Amino acid sequence: MTLPDGGHPPAQKSYREATARRRLAGILDPGSFTELLGPSERVTSPHLASLGLSVAFDDGVVVGEGRLGGSAVLAASQEGGFMGGAVGEVHGAKLVGLLRRAERERPAGVLLLLDSGGVRLQEANAGLVAVSEIMRALLSARAAGVPVVGLIGGGWGCFGGMGIVARCCDGLAMSEEGRLGISGPDVIEATKGVEELDAADRALVWRTYGGKHRYLLGEADLIVEDDLAAFRAAAAELLARPRPLDLDSLAREHERLARRLADFGGCGDAAEVWQLAAAPEPERLPLLDADAFRRTVAPARRGEP
Template identity: 45%
Template sequence: MTAPDWEALLGRTSFIELDARARAGALLDDGTARELCGPFDHLDSPWLEPQGVVPQSDDGVVVVRGRLDGRPAVAIAIEQAFQGGGIGEVSGVKIASALSLATRDNRDGIPTSAVLLLESGGVRLQEANLGLATVAEVCSAVLELRAHQPVIGVIAGALGCFGGMSIAAGLCTRLIMTAEGRLGLNGPEVIESEAGLAEFDASDRTLIWSIDGGAQRVRTALADALVLDDVGALRSAVIEAVRQGVPGEHRSQRIGELRARVEAVDPAHPPEPSGLAAPAKGAPPEGDG
């Protein structure tokens, strides 16, 4: 085993340790970032305070317009420290509206891409159906924009991306993760509470990351790139993902391939996580197309 380069490790700037506002700004070109609908606009949720929850003036979502590699872009970051990154009516509308404005720019001849920094446990329980409705709007806005310019998803922190926002992640043009990140439709605690400890032990961190972790999601082709927790590395990966442009076919459109992989798993005899790696490119399973 190669010895770690401690100087490189100690010299890097952790992306995970930044808050949402700093993460969004760190990805954009220096001096170009301009926040839209920031905390001084007081767009907080009207539903939290009546339920005994202190609201936040940006409702946990930061929208920053700027340039990425010299090109117009919008970075949208979910604040993981507020309500576990939960999406409510206001925060969801901020995301969907920012994506829709980027689509309008593209139609007006301004090629604007988007970066979604996804740290979310899903819809806030306090806002229930309102949150679900706005997540649907977010997904619709992602589909609309990705036809024009790349929508790049980034899942960096250990909170991960679950619930409705994991669907939005799956719709992104490309998805970038760190080894610390997690991705799943249902979180481990939800699975354990609904199906029992035998189905998923939410206290087993090794098990969780072997299934939901960034390395496994890249191996199973549900994410595209595994990147070091470093601001420079993540920015470079995002720039490269945008440069690749809009693919001829998005991952979410490869229904035959995805269905074949699900059907290959026998629920009565589930494989070990190490046995779930996606087949090599160039050899699509039967039923693809």
């Protein structure tokens, strides 16, 4: 348990293994990040404190300004290690404030590094309202012409209300290890029973919520390796192709979602979706790396045209 002699930790490559702060440092241009309302301000959760629970100086989310490929962006990064990245009053308000700042300052975009189980149950009601405020602020920023991009590759995935927030974004990049949904496996098992979803069945959980299935469905726009540089490139690519919040665009999305329901509505398992979508050799798909997977499923994928 000692540090290497005077050295620096080996260069961080894995997005999943990095902390929220390291992720920001790896995604944004080196040295460009300036935190807003940082840990020195000590704006911590009064609700956790009143329950006698540990607080974090940033309440589990880092927000601030930086650059991506030279362009000014705003960015937020949720720390899954603290309370599962869950949204409480302060955490949520920091995200709302960042999105409002985007609407005022019109940067090239907003990056949301999502890693969250959803609403923080220890401050449940405030968390739910905060998620609602995030959704309004996010859509308002988009309507003002600021693209918002989501990145999902942390250990907690993106669930609950934050799963809806993710799909309010212009674009989403996921790693295979990233997971996205609304009702997580534990929640479904606890509510509907193990026959509905066995949360201990890892293969089932990954093929239901994981990046590959979400990419094949067209829920994620890009699938990348679990690598900070890959997520950085994906963020830049997605910022360059915003999805306008207008009637034509939403009508097309509506058609796409209606077609998905018509095509796959009878599927109770992602494996059946892959079969029906005529993905080649569906049983091999979980084994492929991101590049090979992307090439293999290209004809079967149901993304935007």
